[in-house]
Amino acid sequence: MSTDPVTTDTAARPVRVRFAPSPTGSLHLGGARTAIYNWAFARATGGSFILRIDDTDPERSTPENIAQIISALEWLGIDWDEGPVRGGDYGPYFQTERAASYVQALETLQANGWAYRCFCTPVELAAKREIARAKGGSAGYDGACRTLSEEQSQARANAGEPFVWRLKIPVDHGAIAFNDAVCGHTEFPADSIDDFVLVRSDGSPTYNFASIVDDAAMAITHVIRGNDHVSNTPKQILVLEGLGAPIPNFAHLSMINGPDGKKLSKRHGSTGVEEYADEGYLPEALMNYLALLGWSLDGETTLIDADTLKTHFNLEHIAKRPANFDFTKLTWMNSEYLRAMEPERFAHLMVECLARAGLVAYDDFEQRPDWYLTLTPLVSERTKLLTDIAPMTRFLFVDTVEPDETARKKVLEKDPTLVERALQVAQEILENIDPENWDTEHIEAAMADLPDSVGAKPRLAYQPLRVAVAGSTVSLPLNESMELLGREKTLARIRALL
C-alpha cells in the first residue's frame, strides 16, 4: 500500500498516542476500547501513552466525571505515561488549562493567513443553512465574512461586535486525503468542508481546533479514536497545514453497537465500565473482550491477556465494520479468567464478595486460609460472575438453611419415604465418622454405600441430603460441602429435616 503524499511520515518519530475523553459522562464501553487500543499500541511499539482530558465543554464537564474516568482506567489496568496525576513534559493535560496554547495557535494561523473573524450571527447562519440545504447543496458556511478587509474586521471587533474565528481554507485547495490505518486511503473534496469555527465568540476553542492543536503540541504520532471523527479529520488536517505542523497517522475505530445492531444504550445493559465492576466482571475479562471486539490477533485466539496485548497489538487487524456487543461472550470470558485465576487471588476476591454480602468478616481469609483454599476450586469452577459467589456459598455461612421451593416440590414432597430413609441412613453413616476424620475422603468412602442402603439410584439417594445441607437441589459437591460445613452443622441440618 502506498503512503499518502499528504500524510507526513512519522515513522522516524517515537510513537506517542493519546486517549482524550471529554468528561461529559463516565467511561463507556466504546471509550474504554479506544483507550485499550491506544494503550496497547503504545506498549507494543515501545511508545508513550498519554491521557488528556478534553474538557472544553464547560456545560457538561465535571470533576466527578474526570475522577470516574480515571478510576475506571485504573481498574482496567491501563496505565499512562503522561497525563493527570502523573504529569509529564507536555502538560498541562487538561484542555481548560491550555488556553494560552490555543491563543498562540490562532495567532500563527492568522499570521499565515489561515483565519478570519466572522461576524455572522447564529440566527443568520441558521437561516443560510436552511436555504442551502433546501437547494440541495452542502450546508456549510458560505464564507460571507472572508472578504472583509483586515481594517473592516478590526474596526468591527473594536466596536465591540461579537465574532468568532473561522479557518480560512485556501480557495484552490485540492482534496484532503489521508491514509487511515483502518479505512485505508480516505479522501474528502475540499469544497465539502466549510470554514468552520475555531474560536467561539467567548474566546474558547472548539473541539476541532483544540484537539488537533494539542495533538500537535504533544507530538502525537498516531491518532486512534472513534469512527465518528472521520469526517472531522480533514478539518483537523487543514488546521495542521495552516499551522505548518506535521500530520499524524490516523486510525478510526468502528462503533460498538448493542446486541440488536442498534446504537449501544442503557436499554441493552450496562454501558459504563464502572457498572461492569459492580456486576462481578473482572477487568482482565472486559479488557480481553473489548480488545477482541474489532481486532484480532490471528483469527483463532480468543483468550488474550494484557501481556499479550502489550506485545502483540497492532493496527493492521482492526475491523472496519461496527461490532455488536455480546454480553454472553463477555460473561463466558469472565468465567474463563475466573477459573484460570491463582487460587489465592480467587480466595481473596471470594472473601471480599462474601464480606460485602454480610456473610463473613473482611479478614476471614486470614482466620482460616486453608478452609478457603479448599473451597476455592469448588467455587471458581462454577463462577461466571463474582456476584455468583455469595448465593452459591451462602449455605456454608448461615446457621440454618430453608429448603427452597424446587427442593420442596421436587424432592421433599415428591417421595417423603425415600427422603426419610436416605436421611436416616446418612445420619447413621456420618455419625460413625470420627470427628478427626471429618474430611471429604472419609465422608466419600463412608457415603458410597448410601444408594444401595436406601435402594435408590445415586442421583435420587443423594438428593435429600443435598437439600438438607444446602437447602437446594443445586449445590457445590456434597461430600466437599459437608466437610466444609463441619460435622456438627451437617448433622444438625439432617436432623432438622427428620
Added chain:
RNA sequence: GGCCCGUUCGUCUAGCGGUUUAGGACACCGCCCUCUCAAGGCGGAGGUCACCGGUUCGAAUCCGGUACGGGCUACCA
C-alpha cells in the same frame, strides 16, 4: 439534501485472485463423564460471503451500481 464509511454462520471474527467442501470462538443441539450444578471430552447443526452487473481461465477476495445500516454536516465533543 450533501460528504464519507461499512455489509462473511444468530454474535465476534479469519480470509487480502486459485492452498476454501469458507477456518476459529461464543451461543445452540446430541452423546460421554457424573451425587446436583458446573467444568471437561467427543460429535453436530448453522454462511447462496447483502444484492446486481463487470474484469478474469478462475472472485468472499478487484471494479461499478443498487439496497440496507452508520458517521459527519453546531459558536457539542
